[in-house]
Every structure is written in C-alpha cells, then in structure tokens.
Amino acid sequence: MGEKWSQTSTVITSFMFIYTVVRQFIPSELRSYLSKYTRKIFSLVYPYIHITFDEYSGDSFNRSQLYVAIETYLGANSTTQAKRLKAHDIKSSKTPLSLGLDDNTEVTDEFQGVKLFWASRKLKEATNTPGRYWSYPNSDEKRHYRLTFHRRHLDLITTSYLNHVVEEGKGIAVMNRKRKLYTNGAAERRNRWVHIEFEHPASFNTLAMDPKRKQEIIEGLLKFKKGKEYYAKVGKPWKRGYLLYGPPGTGKSTLIAAMANFLGYDIYDLELTSVTDNSDLRKLLIDISNKSIVVIEDIDCSLDLTGQRKKSEKEKDEDGEKNKGGPKKKAKEEDKKSKVTLSGLLNFVDGIWSACGGERLIVFTTNYVDKLDPALTRRGRMDEHIELSYCRFEAFKVLAKNYLDVESHDLFSKIERLLGETDMTPADVAENLMPKSDTEYKDECLQSLVEALECAKKDAVRKKAEEEAKLKTDQEEEEEKLKNAKKKKNWRNRVKEILLIKKEVKSSGALKKTLKEPKGSVITN
Ligand SMILES: Nc1ncnc2c1ncn2[C@@H]1O[C@H](COP(=O)(O)OP(=O)(O)OP(=O)(O)O)[C@@H](O)[C@H]1O
Numbered sequence: 001m002g003e004k005w006s007q008t009s010t011v012i013t014s015f016m017f018i019y020t021v022v023r024q025f026i027p028s029e030l031r032s033y034l035s036k037y038t039r040k041i042f043s044l045v046y047p048y049i050h051i052t053f054d055e056y057s058g059d060s061f062n063r064s065q066l067y068v069a070i071e072t073y074l075g076a077n078s079t080t081q082a083k084r085l086k087a088h089d090i091k092s093s094k095t096p097l098s099l100g101l102d103d104n105t106e107v108t109d110e111f112q113g114v115k116l117f118w119a120s121r122k123l124k125e126a127t128n129t130p131g132r133y134w135s136y137p138n139s140d141e142k143r144h145y146r147l148t149f150h151r152r153h154l155d156l157i158t159t160s161y162l163n164h165v166v167e168e169g170k171g172i173a174v175m176n177r178k179r180k181l182y183t184n185g186a187a188e189r190r191n192r193w194v195h196i197e198f199e200h201p202a203s204f205n206t207l208a209m210d211p212k213r214k215q216e217i218i219e220g221l222l223k224f225k226k227g228k229e230y231y232a233k234v235g236k237p238w239k240r241g242y243l244l245y246g247p248p249g250t251g252k253s254t255l256i257a258a259m260a261n262f263l264g265y266d267i268y269d270l271e272l273t274s275v276t277d278n279s280d281l282r283k284l285l286i287d288i289s290n291k292s293i294v295v296i297e298d299i300d301c302s303l304d305l306t307g308q309r310k311k312s313e314k315e316k317d318e319d320g321e322k323n324k325g326g327p328k329k330k331a332k333e334e335d336k337k338s339k340v341t342l343s344g345l346l347n348f349v350d351g352i353w354s355a356c357g358g359e360r361l362i363v364f365t366t367n368y369v370d371k372l373d374p375a376l377t378r379r380g381r382m383d384e385h386i387e388l389s390y391c392r393f394e395a396f397k398v399l400a401k402n403y404l405d406v407e408s409h410d411l412f413s414k415i416e417r418l419l420g421e422t423d424m425t426p427a428d429v430a431e432n433l434m435p436k437s438d439t440e441y442k443d444e445c446l447q448s449l450v451e452a453l454e455c456a457k458k459d460a461v462r463k464k465a466e467e468e469a470k471l472k473t474d475q476e477e478e479e480e481k482l483k484n485a486k487k488k489k490n491w492r493n494r495v496k497e498i499l500l501i502k503k504e505v506k507s508s509g510a511l512k513k514t515l516k517e518p519k520g521s522v523i524t525n
Pocket residue numbers: 206207208209246247248249250251252253254255366367388426427428430
C-alpha cells in the first residue's frame with residue numbers, strides 16, 4: 001500500500017511540475033478555470049490526505065510530545081501486524097522492554113469504522129541543524145510518522161482520532177514508566193518535591209482483606225480512572241479523597257502502594273511538619289502532577305482540632321532547653337515551626353486551588369479516626385472511608401497463599417477459630433507465616449502461627465481478667481470513698497446539730513437571765 005502511494009505521489013509531483021511550467025504561458029482567465037478543474041480531478045484521482053508528525057519540531061532539542069505519544073500508541077496497538085519492530089529498553093519494573101515500529105514500516109488502524117494508515121519514516125538530511133549537531137551523533141537522520149486517510153474523514157481525524165491517539169499514548173507511557181515517590185523537602189529549596197523511584201511490590205492480589213471490600217475498592221478506583229467526562233459533567237474537580245483508618249500494622253500504607261501500582265500513579269508523600277504555612281502548602285499543591293496520589297500519613301498526629309500544631313512530648317522537653325538561649329532564640333525557633341492550620345489543610349483538600357490539575361487521589365491515614373475533626377473527614381472531602389482491621393480468616397487465606405503458597409491445610413479450621421477469637425494484625429500474621437530459615441516448611445510456619453494465636457489469646461484473656469480485676473478494685477475503692485465521705489458528712493451534720501442545740505441552750509440561758517433581772521422572776525422552758 002505504502003509503495004503504491006509513493007509511486008502515485010511521484011506521478012502527481014511530476015504532473016505538478018509540468019503544470020507549473022506550462023501555466024506561465026497560459027492567460028490568467030484560462031488559468032483560473034484550469035486550476036479549479038485540476039483540483040477537482042486531483043481529488044477524484046487521489047482522495048487521500050497525509051499528516052506528518054516530526055520527531056523534532058523547529059529547533060527544539062526535545063522530542064515532540066506528539067511524536068512520542070504516537071510512537072507509544074502505535075507500539076502498543078500495532079505490534080501484531082507490523083513486520084518489523086524495534087525494541088526499547090524501558091524504565092519500567094513491569095516489563096523489561098517495549099516494542100515499537102521499526103523505521104519505514106507501515107501499519108493500519110481503525111477508528112469508528114474508518115481505516116487509517118500509519119507509516120514510520122526515516123530520512124537522511126543533507127545539512128545538519130547546527131545546534132543539534134553537537135547533541136546527536138546521527139543528527140542528519142530525521143524521523144517522522146505519516147498518517148494517511150480519506151479526505152472525507154478530515155474532521156473526525158483532526159478532532160477525535162488524534163486526541164484519542166495522544167490520550168491513549170500518554171496513558172500507556174504512564175503505565176510503563178518508572179513511577180516516582182515524592183516527598184516535600186526543606187522549605188528553602190526551590191524545588192520542594194524531591195523524589196526517588198517508587199518500587200513497592202504491593203498489589204491488590206497480595207493485599208489481605210475482605211475480598212468483597214477489596215473488590216469494591218478496585219471498582220471504585222476503576223470508575224474514578226475512567227471518570228474524566230463524568231466529573232466534568234457534574235462540575236466537580238477530577239479528584240477523590242480516601243480515609244484509611246485502623247490499628248497499626250493492618251495494611252494502610254500497603255493499600256496506598258497497591259492503589260498506586262494498580263492505577264499507575266505517582267505518590268506524593270506530604271510531610272506536614274516540613275510545611276511552613278498555608279501558602280507554602282498551596283505552592284506544594286500547585287507542583288503536584290496529574291495521575292498522582294497525595295498521601296498524608298497519621299493525620300491525627302499532624303494537626304489538632306483547633307488547627308494548631310501539637311507539641312510532642314520530646315518537643316516540650318526540648319523547649320525547656322531552648323529557652324535557656326533567651327527570648328530571641330526562642331522567637332527564632334517559633335518562627336521555624338509550621339503554621340499550617342486546619343483551614344489551610346481543608347483548602348488544600350478541596351479549595352479552589354485543589355482544582356488545578358486532575359486525576360488525583362488524596363489519602364489520609366490514621367490510627368484514631370475518632371480524633372479527627374469531622375470537617376476533615378466529611379463525605380465530599382474524604383469520599384471513601386476504608387477501615388483496615390485485624391486479620392480474619394478470609395484475609396489470612398490471602399497471606400497463606402502469598403507467603404507459603406498454601407490454599408488449604410489441616411490447621412486451617414483451627415486457625416479460623418482462633419482468628420475469630422483473637423485480634424491479630426495482618427502484619428503479625430504475615431510475620432509468623434514467613435519461614436525463618438531454609439529448613440522451615442509450611443507445616444512449621446502454620447504451627448508457629450497457631451502457637452502465636454494461642455499465646456495472643458491467653459494474653460488477651462489474662463489482660464481482660466487484669467482489667468476486670470482493676471475495674472473491680474477501682475469500683476470498690478470508689479465505693480469505700482463514697483462511704484467514708486457519707487460518714488464524714490453525717491458526722492459533720494451531727495456536730496452541726498449539737499453546736500446548734502448548744503447555741504440555742506446558751507441563748508435561752510441568756511434570755512432567762514435578761515427576763516429574770518428586771519422582773520425578779522425565773523423563766524423556765
Ligand atoms: N492487609 C495486609 N495485607 C498484606 N500485608 C499486610 C497487610 N497489613 C499489613 N501487612 C504487612 O505488614 C507490614 C506493615 O503494614 P503497613 O505498613 O501497611 O501497616 P499500617 O497499617 O500502615 O501501619 P501503621 O499504622 O503503623 O502505619 C507490611 O509491610 C505488610 O507486609
């Protein structure tokens with residue numbers, strides 16, 4: 001097909017050349033008629049349009065974003081039909097390499113029933129672009145993609161199809177690239193977000209939790225990922241808040257990693273204690289890319305309900321030391337402290353600025369959900385509340401499969417019963433299931449879990465008994481105190497009564513005296 005087009009193009013070019021030469025000798029009136037009809041004939045003979053996408057546009061040193069998106073799109077969609085492919089070493093942990101079209105290769109694509117023809121071309125350039133000469137050894141090679149389609153589909157191609165190619169190409173690139181784990185550095189730095197490669201292996205397959213709840217979370221994430229148009233329709237920024245809560249070691253951080261791996265998003269781990277104030281927080285927000293998960297871990301430890309920072313015990317102790325340096329030093333230290341308020345954080349989550357950029361999840365984690373301000377956790381801000389709890393049998397089965405590759409075992413029924421009676425975190429269950437040496441096998445690991453669960457159960461029973469005994473002693477002490485207080489009160493009242501009687505007796509004696517004296521007689525009661 002491509003060869004046929006090349007030949008046709010050559011014939012047309014020759015014809016154009018002859019026409020240009022002949023045209024000089026034809027009168028202008030005749031020329032306008034001629035050009036009108038020639039164009040009509042051309043479009044009848046050759047109704048196709050080409051669009052060329054160069055690898056480098058202008059004098060830019062960077063590859064064109066459009067070219068890269070098309071390259072990725074074609075690489076992912078046409079490797080089955082292309083006869084020649086090129087392998088790239090890509091920076092992804094999922095696949096070691098990606099395939100793309102080799103130079104001078106043609107493939108077809110279809111969009112809404114319209115057939116399109118793509119060709120990758122490499123041309124040798126006679127002259128070098130001076131700037132590029134130093135950077136690229138093969139700078140006289142120019143590559144481009146050429147898209148050919150029937151002219152009646154021009155509108156569809158330029159509006160919908162190319163958009164589809166670019167979006168899909170970018171999406172595939174995001175999934176394939178090595179993702180990043182960002183954290184906010186010192187406030188003085190120009191580039192506040194610093195990053196490393198994100199390589200957490202957690203996935204929803206390895207996450208131990210109730211399968212029904214897990215499925216709900218997965219479906220929610222998929223809906224969010226595909227929800228660009230829906231969010232635009234309802235007039236909401238394309239973002240979603242998740243509140244993960246539960247005791248330590250129940251998988252909150254693991255779930256975040258699984259979500260990032262599932263969606264192919266970067267993670268921005270926001271350390272609130274390094275944020276100077278609300279405006280600093282806003283600047284950080286603006287620098288967050290799309291397709292990302294913004295995480296604030298242990299949110300209850302970062303802000304208190306009034307929006308003021310909590311002082312840790314350590315800080316309080318340190319304060320004593322610092323104050324020795326005089327008021328100036330103290331003021332300096334105070335200045336360094338973060339002044340982020342609850343309202344600043346609320347605005348970060350869903351204020352006007354939070355709408356710049358899209359496709360973002362905001363995740364808060366906490367061990368104590370009750371400590372949080374309801375304004376922070378209300379629906380719309382934290383759209384989904386996920387409780388990560390102690391390990392039950394369903395979650396255990398996932399861990400047993402992951403750690404020991406066991407799906408059933410004689411000890412399972414015993415473990416199921418014990419897990420129903422004891423609260424053990426998935427982290428502790430996982431620790432017990434992990435073989436401690438090369439000679440420790442499945443049976444030993446499961447047995448060690450049973451022992452740990454029995455031990456935990458005994459501990460729990462002992463703890464409960466101790467708590468009950470303490471409660472009883474406290475109650476008895478309280479009752480004793482009340483009794484004594486009552487006794488004391490009674491005694492005090494008695495004393496008061498006696499004193500009152502005495503007073504009355506005394507006053508009646510005095511009265512007797514005063515009455516007796518003028519009249520000279522004694523009054524008795
Ligand atoms: N639900 C789970 N599924 C699989 N592994 C888990 C799960 N929960 C905990 N683990 C294991 O325990 C370790 C600790 O879990 P994780 O850090 O996710 O707990 P957390 O809830 O974030 O705890 P914290 O509140 O202390 O931050 C993980 O590395 C993981 O191996």
